[in-house]
Amino acid sequence: xxxxxxxxxxxxxxxxxxxxxxxxxxxxxxxxxxxxxxxxxxxxxxxxxxxxxxxxxxxxxxxxxxxxxxxxxxxxxxxxxxxxxxxxxxxxxxxxxxxxxxxxxxxxxxxxxxxxxxxxxxxxxxxxxxxxxxxxxxxxxxxxxxxxxxxxxxxxxxxxxxxxxxxxxxxxxxxxxxxxxxxxxxxxxxxxxxxxxxxxxxxxxxxxxxxxxxxxxxxxxxxxx
Numbered sequence: 094x095x096x097x098x099x100x101x102x103x104x105x106x107x108x109x110x111x112x113x114x115x116x117x118x119x120x121x122x123x124x125x126x127x128x129x130x131x132x133x134x135x136x137x138x139x140x141x142x143x144x145x146x147x148x149x150x151x152x153x154x155x156x157x158x159x160x161x162x163x164x165x166x167x168x169x170x171x172x173x174x175x176x177x178x179x180x181x182x183x184x185x186x187x188x189x190x191x192x193x194x195x196x197x198x199x200x201x202x203x204x205x206x207x208x209x210x211x212x213x214x215x216x217x218x219x220x221x222x223x224x225x226x227x228x229x230x231x232x233x234x235x236x237x238x239x240x241x242x243x244x245x246x247x248x249x250x251x252x253x254x255x256x257x258x259x260x261x262x263x264x265x266x267x268x269x270x271x272x273x274x275x276x277x278x279x280x281x282x283x284x285x286x287x288x289x290x291x292x293x294x295x296x297x298x299x300x301x302x303x304x305x306x307x308x309x310x311x312x313x314x315x316x317x318x
Contacts, residue, residue, distance in 0.1 A: 096215075100315040102276040104142055106165075107286055107306050108157040109134030117194040120219070121186035121249065127160050134308040135164040135314070141311050147175040147276040153182040155282075156235065159214070162280035180262035181289070185280035187249025195220055198226055206260065214246060216302045217284070242298050252288065252302065259288040271318050286312070 111130030113120040126133065142165055150165075152158045159262050189197065191266045197214070215226055218270055245251040270277060281289070291301040293314050 094171075095163070098317045100261075101146070101270045101274070101318055102145070103312075103314040104145060104147060104276070104278045105281060105289060105312040105314065106138045106142075106161070106279070106310065107165035107279060107283055107288060107308050108155075108161040109138075110308050111157050119186045119189045119192050119194070119197070121190040122155070123190050124156050130306070131157070131161075132164070133267070134202060135161040137309040138139055138311060139164045142278065147278045149275050150278040150280065151176050151178050151181060151266075152280045153177065153179050153282065155182065157255075158182075158280045158282065164280070164282070165278060169278075174275075178262060180258040181279060181281045181285045184217075184252070184255045185245075185249045187246040189214065189246050189249065193303070194222055198229070201214055202280065206305055216252075219287070222304065230239055241305075242302065252273075252284070252298075255284055256291065258290045259285055260292055263289065263292055270316060286293055 109127045111120065111125035111131055112128055113123065115128055115130065131251075131272045135137035138293055140163065147169065148171060150162055150169075151161045152175065154177060162175075186192075198218075215223060218226070241252050243253040245254060266277065269275075279289075287304055290296065290304065290306075290312065291298075
């Protein structure tokens with residue numbers, strides 16, 4: 094007689110909005126703090142997860158990840174294990190960190206950036222700003238540069254590089270969940286979530302590059318044990 098397989102759950106969510114997010118600044122590994130709106134985002138996530146159960150939670154070294162998780166954990170006394178894992182940290186933007194999106198777009202307009210190097214950074218702009226870049230450059234030129242995947246900005250990471258560390262994290266995470274028979278929550282970042290989704294959902298690089306990851310959404314993945 095076959096044993097019926099059970100499912101364990103991964104609850105993945107993005108930190109709330111930060112001071113850099115609302116000002117349109119490339120954040121990366123800089124430690125921007127949650128805004129009042131970001132705290133409200135965290136509370137929304139907490140309410141969405143209120144009736145779920147998980148026994149372990151993961152976060153990164155950045156305060157926005159830790160602080161968002163604190164609001165979630167208020168409803169989860171059953172969660173006794175907290176683990177820092179920086180493989181789920183935000184993508185590093187290298188020399189762009191701390192630069193405003195506006196300044197970045199102006200430099201593109203002045204042709205100060207090598208499109209082959211900075212093309213995929215356009216994917217981290219809001220849809221409205223992406224449209225502005227397209228209008229500035231013309232659709233043909235825009236299409237050449239904005240589907241980046243493998244070229245990092247100087248001293249930073251490409252999506253492909255982030256995928257490598259997230260893939261290793263997922264492999265170890267599944268082992269951990271099965272070994273300990275636990276559901277988990279993960280307080281992560283826009284781009285680590287982008288690549289987590291890419292791996293778990295088997296999406297194309299095209300889809301992955303154009304996704305926007307909301308601040309108040311929970312991604313629920315089930316694995317069989």
